[in-house]
Amino acid sequence: MADITFTLNGERITLREEPNLRFLDVLREKLNHTGAKEGCGEGECGACAILLDGHIVNSCLLPLASVDGRDVVTIEGYRMTERYQMLEKAFIEEGAVQCGICTPGMMIAAESMLRENPDPTDEEIRHGLAGNLCRCTGYNMIIAAIRRAAKEGEGLW
Amino acid sequence: MRHIIPKTYREALEHLKSGSLHILAGGTDLMVQNRAWSETPVAFKKDTLYVYNLEELRYIEREGDMLHVGALASYDMLERHPDTPSALKRCIALLASPGLRRVATLAGNIGNASPAADGVLVLYALDARVVLDSADATREIPIEEAITGPGRTAFEDGEMIREIRIPLEDFDSERFKKVGGRKADAISKVSFLGAAAFDGDVIKDLRLALGAVNTTVVRRREIEAQYQGLTAADLKARSQEIREAYAPYVRPIDDQRSTATYRRQVALNLIEDYIHSL
């Protein structure tokens, strides 16, 4: 057991837990944040993506120990932001959502990418999504949505 | 199993005295290799030292013609850093995915010693060296000596990587090619790095490295040396000969990602094609 302190969606929390728990499980089982999903358990599909210090990481590969002292934003926190609203609108308008299991991870990937590069080319968007697998859409509508959000949300990122 | 979260690097080295430990940096290899049933703790088979938050080791510094890459500098940091060699940047852009690059480290990839690790391939080509610390000693060894086989390193119990030293050199030509199962987020079937520096028309430095075609990265300095001093035109005329010179060292395997035949053919094609591009 170890005491691990971090910020989750703006709130500082301390947990006394096994440090070798996957952070994904901590979020889902201990903290009831189920927006991050397990698709593969080995960092391949990106359904478990979260923002760690503002950047996308796979929470299934993150031991709880590594989160100590860091800032975590999950889809539950991100959905309270204006940027989220812009991406949500674009995802809806471009038909970027089918089954939805990958979608929260896609939103996290989009945020992480746009934060670095507010005006990405299509090719840059594709590479920004390279760690997020979607089996339904063939990605093009997701790419269109991110392009649209970047354009309509100019100044937000 | 013990789980040790050191507060300082010094403390980490002290803990390492106790024997063979997992040293967990970004975790992208260890967390997969030791995963248990979901929602249960990761089943490490050894005591684990969690070093990801040792900020002391998270640095990239240039000192003259040497780049010092701290053990916890992530690929993402390297990709952004102005002094990172361009060959390494080319490789990082195609490595895994943004989420993995954020936490994965060169040091971790060296420790894991996979012959398919693209970052390690670049280190071979760039003559990188690995600095190892233990509680009471420090040593520096070339990357070829650090990795002894698939999953095997020359590290002693009690040692951990403090930094990687990459000599900064200019090349007139560079090519990194990753051949994976798909265009992104793939483990290499074959990877290749070629670099060359010219003095006028004459080759003064030629480097060729191949990943995933033998138990460790293939780099043959004696073959490279043979062709230094030639003009590009001479070199091209001997491309077939160079291809054949590498053939004995290209000894890949069949596995779930590709076939030995394909890997061999493509590895040698990549060498020949690069020579022709010079």
Next chain:
Amino acid sequence: MKKQDISRSIEKVDSREKISGAAAFTSDIKLDGMHYAKSVRSPIPRGRIKQVNLPSLPKGYVVVDHRDIPGENVVKMIHDDWPVFPKTEVAYIGEPILLVVGPDKEKVAELADAVEIEFEELEPTFGFTNSAIDLHYDKGDPDRAFETAARTVSYEYETGYQDQAYIEPQGFVGYLDEGTYTLVGSIQCPYYVKNAVLATMAADEDDVRVIQAPVGGAFGGKEEFPSLTATQLAVALRKVQKPIKFIYEREEDMIATTKRHPSKVRMEAALDENNNIQGLRAHVGLDGGAYLGLSGVVLSRGMLAATNAYTIDNVWVDGDVYVTNTVPNGAFRGFGAPQMIFAIEMFIHHVAKEVGEDTYTFRTRHQVSQGDLTSTGGVYRDPIILDEMSKKAEEISDYHRKRKEYEDPDTFKGIGMSWFLHGCGFTGSGEQEKIKARVKLKKDADGTVRILVAAVDMGQGPKTTFRKLVADVLDLPLEQVLFPYPDTRYVPDSGPTVASRTMMVVGGLLARAAKDLKESWREGEVQEAMQRYKQPDYIEWDQDRMKGDAYPAYSWGVNVVEVEVSKVTYEVDIKHVWSVYDLGKAIDERIVLGQADGGQAQGVVGLGYLEVMEHEGGALKQKNLTDYIIPTAVDMPKTENHIMDNPYPLGPYGAKGVGELTLVGGPPAVALAIEQAIGRRVRKAPVTPEYIMELIHNG
């Protein structure tokens, strides 16, 4: 006020809850006192179970196996050969033998690891030798066509495994609700699950309740397999009497759940002196895996597509499903058709090349027209607009110019075009005799209308399109029409969510029910409207001889794919995909376009050249998403999709099927493009770099 065209897109009704992560998928469900189940699996491809040695089980932990089954130890599906829990023999690596169930996951895992099973290993069977199902049909006089042929041409084609690779693995949460087995899960077919559980539990109709949770992708993979996990879970619930969560890990899902059947198809054409195909013989072989399940139906759909979009007067088609000691194969979007369409599309080209004809002209000459007889002697009754579709596809892709330009072998570029059809709904009289779909609309006193059907939204959109359809017929705002997640306690059996039948068949019944409700609408009253499937009168189908109208309607498509192949690494770079579809009428254009892109990702990219799965001695070599490669955003090419209206009189607003159509023609389009780029005849999909290398070096 003039109504808006039904195709005009609206917001997908479940987008927001899915984007925000609020939608509760199966694994997100938590119940008080929840227990966890873990499978113990066969490590060998075939063997007799000699002895099971269990660790000592702490209080509250149990093992569930075949002895706990109160009813039939068989998973009820089309072919009842699949045991719920094997009793004496195992038939494939990964076959679940028993479950360990308990409250603490770590303990459950530890106990499952400690179970030791002794086997007497038996010689496993692999390959295309051990036929368990053989089917046949013919049309015209194929013998005579071959006897009188000016020449014959014959080729063989192969396709490999394909995994559905839905991002959400299989899973259920189950509990007993006052004695009722209640199963909430990631499923395509609530009533398949219910009927399977009824048989296994020897339970009464009201004792089993199945509820669909949001489904994180399915593609056929959650058609029949969940009937296995559900029956196992029900047996466990009976023994444990506590809520149980039963979720597959990715690797379990990869090694143990149904895949697309590997195929071998032999084609032989009899040509007359003018190079017209006067006869076709085909043999379709499918590797069924360890249990047959739905394989016979998959084979039948494959065989029926033997002539694809061409009319050939004399046809002889045989097919076999071979039983092997490998993971059972089953439903996957396209259901046998992708294998057959790959073979026939490649074959048409290869025949044309063999006789020295332009492939495009050769195909056009054999193209299906309205009024022609189908492969089984049924009639293509409805207008066929394949001509306009292929012209459109040529125009937007600049096909002819590029085809000519890329004839230069030094370009290493190619462009390929496939034409294809897909029969909508169940094969033959399946809808009428097996499924007997029923739908219900329920109107509350306040005028709210609820759609009660068992059709599942697994991303393809019926939660939106059904509401849109019913609201449109009733002239109500969308908000006044609801479509809750199907729950067998409330919804009638409208059939499974498969076979591109959801909009055409279930949607068609809903449109009729809505019309009835509208005509009998009484303000302030509770009302119901029911509809039951009736086969169109003109359909005649002889199941035994496979003769007549195999499908009430067909959707059509054209794919064009342009590629460049690397001379150094043999990797394929898809430059662009262009597609034109006739699916009758789109109920929501954007949803259809999403199906198009998604189908192409799986068909053109996935089955066409990227996705490799193989077994060695019955052990799958690609067991996770690292080794089983599916396309990323970087691998997916740009696409341009066009929908051409061609309303089908019996479909709602003219709609036919769409889901499978967008996949089935992909592999030959990309294979033909690669074939042109490398100047070699491609006979296998996926067309991997390894295979391309082999073709270039060995011809």
